[in-house]
Amino acid sequence: MQNSFARRVGDVAIRPATSSDVHKVIAVNWATLPEHYSDSFFTELLRDAPETFIVAVLGGETIGYVMCRIEYGFSTTRRFGLGRKGHIVSLAVLASCREKGVGTGLVQEALDGMRKRGCSEAYLEVRVGNVAAVRLYERLQFRIVSELPGYYRDGEPAVLMTLALDSKAG
Template identity: 45%
Template sequence: MISEIAIDGPQKLLGKDGKTEYVIREVTMRDLNAVIEINRKVLPENYPPWFFVEHIEQYPKAFIVAEVGGKVVGYVMSRVEFGWSYIAKGKTAKKGHIVSVGVLPEARRLGIATAMMLRALKALKNYYDTTEVYLEVRVSNTPAISLYEKLGFRVVGRIPRYYSDGEDAYIMARPL
């Protein structure tokens, strides 16, 4: 599927249900309120508006949204960091960081999160020249862990009490 995902411009795709069409594309500032609303609805970790604006301005190619019927139903927010590699132990790396992924419940199970992630990964590699990518995920979030494993991520660490409710996070990473 990765070869099917375009890196530029809006891309129309067909959901796994065989009938729902959706579009993935780069975020624009016009999407800010919709992205914040999705974040508030589907994730317990919420960010202030300035945090989203910062990512839209600094890493727009790797901040992907999905639309169904013209409505934004999902997003993947990414950034670029420098630091110790999760892949090449003992070395530093320019890394992509998947900061947040959210899809509204009514748009799940269509392949939207997978398509957005694939586009973000391509952008992190091709536009931002990162060599690996990582993310944090709740240890209890089996559906997300399964998605990330299908995309080639592997658990490379665990952060105790990472989330505000005290739950641990896995660090998952993969080379690009």
């Protein structure tokens, strides 16, 4: 049981997830996004990168999450560079709790976790039409680097967004 929290946004506690949060995260995923995953996928991301699997909790209820994968490969921010990258796999906040800074707080906490894991950059794919999410990431200094045609099952393209991370947390 984890009682401490890493960050607060109003009355919302933003903290790393534990295994007992996973079923609540799955419920938020089903309520908010068309992309779903097997239960084991959530568990594996938590096991492999607990520093970047973050939940938002209000009054004991899980209202949002972000989960990421730590990868190694070619840089999207530096030419010819190889390095460790934090991949934001999924981010969501319940509709009734949006536009209060919770989504931003979740991503900021995940970026801190990526820095702790030695990542030199963060990246994600997001639907071209998801204006709220693209704006959130742009406010955090992510930049669109390319478009990925037909990325989603329904045919909608994604944009690839990246952010160079400095080494210090914060």
